[in-house]
Amino acid sequence: MRTEKIGEIICQSRQNRKMTQEEFASRLGVTPQAVSKWERGNGLPDISLIEGICTTLQISANYLLGCGDHRMTEDDDAVMEQEIRNNMFAEPLVIEFGEAVIPHVIKGLETDYVNRKRKELVQETGILMPLIRLRDSTKMDKTAYRVRSYDKTVAEGNLETAGEEAYTAIIDCAVRFCQEHYADILNKQLVKTIVEHFKEQYSGAVEGLVPERISYLQLQRRLQEILREGGSIRDLIHILEEMEEKLSGSGD
Numbered sequence: 001m002r003t004e005k006i007g008e009i010i011c012q013s014r015q016n017r018k019m020t021q022e023e024f025a026s027r028l029g030v031t032p033q034a035v036s037k038w039e040r041g042n043g044l045p046d047i048s049l050i051e052g053i054c055t056t057l058q059i060s061a062n063y064l065l066g067c068g069d070h071r072m073t074e075d076d077d078a079v080m081e082q083e084i085r086n087n088m089f090a091e092p093l094v095i096e097f098g099e100a101v102i103p104h105v106i107k108g109l110e111t112d113y114v115n116r117k118r119k120e121l122v123q124e125t126g127i128l129m130p131l132i133r134l135r136d137s138t139k140m141d142k143t144a145y146r147v148r149s150y151d152k153t154v155a156e157g158n159l160e161t162a163g164e165e166a167y168t169a170i171i172d173c174a175v176r177f178c179q180e181h182y183a184d185i186l187n188k189q190l191v192k193t194i195v196e197h198f199k200e201q202y203s204g205a206v207e208g209l210v211p212e213r214i215s216y217l218q219l220q221r222r223l224q225e226i227l228r229e230g231g232s233i234r235d236l237i238h239i240l241e242e243m244e245e246k247l248s249g250s251g252d
Contacts, residue, residue, distance in 0.1 A: 004041030011039035013057040027056050090151040092185045094133040100142035108167025117175045126234030128194050129178045147174045183227035191220045205237050214243055
């Protein structure tokens with residue numbers, strides 16, 4: 001893939017996220033001059049920066065590097081292609097907001113508030129909150145926001161505060177929904193991620209069991225059942241042991 005094309009994707013994706021070169025550079029820990037150089041096609045980012053670039057711009061590495069012919073527009077419009085990808089599938093947790101909310105979100109993203117709330121949630125309940133997709137919408141009132149899950153609006157409101165408090169209020173709304181309705185949010189991908197992290201610490205509890213004997217879908221259904229009964233899914237060791245015992249008892 002041409003250097004110029006990668007630079008164009010970085011530039012257009014950055015602008016699509018309403019970020020300046022300075023803001024983008026700050027998040028990556030590089031200079032604005034380096035970002036400018038990439039976007040002008042005069043150089044490529046170091047491979048160690050690819051993950052950070054993709055996370056910050058909310059694009060895939062395949063898209064950035066042009067792996068495979070997966071074009072979605074005839075004119076290779078990077079912004080439009082990313083917009084199409086962003087809207088292709090119903091996602092577990094999305095926050096949409098009006099024009100006046102954009103500066104508060106940009107400022108809030110400079111903090112670690114989402115990660116702190118994600119850590120609190122997993123420590124207290126075992127709930128791994130999915131990545132939150134943030135999207136501005138010209139169709140909404142300027143101060144409005146809404147939380148959506150799998151294309152359903154689950155919470156909405158208008159900002160009554162400004163600055164960092166506005167951002168935290170929106171995030172708190174999404175976190176509350178996630179905690180109260182995690183059984184509806186939980187999907188196979190989240191279960192797979194939970195198992196992979198669990199396996200790093202307790203490999204013996206998972207090895208040869210998930211997904212070999214217990215599929216991710218089966219584990220998902222069991223976790224959803226526990227959540228709907230008001231239980232906690234933090235004790236995954238005993239949840240898996242219980243499921244394994246039932247398998248053994250059934251002669252599997």
